[in-house]
Amino acid sequence: MIRFICVAIFLVVFLILSIPVFFVEWLIGKKNRETRDFSSLRIVQWGFRCILRIAGVETTVIGLENVPDEPVLFIGNHRSYFDILLTYSRCKRLTGYVAKKEMEKIPLLSTWMKYLYCLFLDRHDPKQGMKTILTAIDYIKRGISICIFPEGTRNSGEELSLLPFKEGSFKIAEKTGCAIVPISLNNTAEMFEAHFPKIKKTHVVIEYGAPVYPKDLDKETRKHLAPYFEQIIKETIQKNVEIV
Structure with a gap:
């Protein structure tokens, strides 16, 4: 509980x-x-x-050298609020994250997010969702990477489970031709969500996969990018469970 209080105090003071x-x-x-x-x-x-x-996280990072020095679409599994901190703190280029619309209402935090090209997705309004995707496409063309969690929300299921990836998440790469870099995260829910409200000292594993350009895939795979990358991340988190 002490870690939670310290993190909360730091965040409030920072803002x-x-x-x-x-x-x-x-x-x-x-x-x-x-x-x-x-x-x-x-x-x-x-x-x-x-x-x-402050949270006492120990991190094993694999494959960070796989990320090319160009705007890419990062996609990853999502089990914790800390997923954003763990990955964003390693971004070398400008990178906007796609967050849920509710985040836009948080004072000061939302200002930082807007400064950093984050986008707010209304999951209940397809028309607004399409506008968000179009803005993300524009950002990629301007040299800004985008990170999105294709499950659409935090997965609270079993540690090695994944929610079905949403095809719309991959339109950004389809329309721009940018590389897709899968990020596989293990054990992040153990930091906080698994024993809310305590923050627990935890070892997490982050693996950055090799970049994949949609144009290099066969026609059938290009039609179904969501299950293709879902399988890549599923296999990676199953492999890395031994490291945790």
Whole structure:
């Protein structure tokens, strides 16, 4: 419980101290948008790393060198709020995450998310969902990577289970031709969700798979990218359970 309290205090203090930082970042952005973008990225990554240290997480990272130096579509399994901290703190390029619409209502946090090209997806409005995908496509074309969890929500089932991947998540890569990089995460729910509200010192495994360009796949596979990548991540988390 002490870790939970410490993380909560750090997050609140970070967000409050962010208020004058937003103004400084806004001024930087008026002169040089790219400088502001990377400045915001590094500030948030620093905050995430601090939270992970407070939480006592031990991380084994495999295949980070697989991520090409170009805008890509990251897709991964999703079992914990900490999945975002664990992966975003390792992004070398600007990367926008696709989050649920409700996140847009959180003061200050949503401001950081907008600074960092995060998108808010309304899962109950297909029309708005399509607009979000189109914006993500535009971001990729502008050189910004996108990360999305194709299960559509956090999976609270068995550790090695996956919810069915949604095909719409892969439209971003289909329309831009960018590489898809699968991220497989093991044991992240043990940090928090498995024993809410306690945060437990945990060993997690993150594996970045080889980038896959849709154009290099056969025609039939291109029609069904969701089950193809679902199988890749399923096999990877089953393999990595031995490391945990």
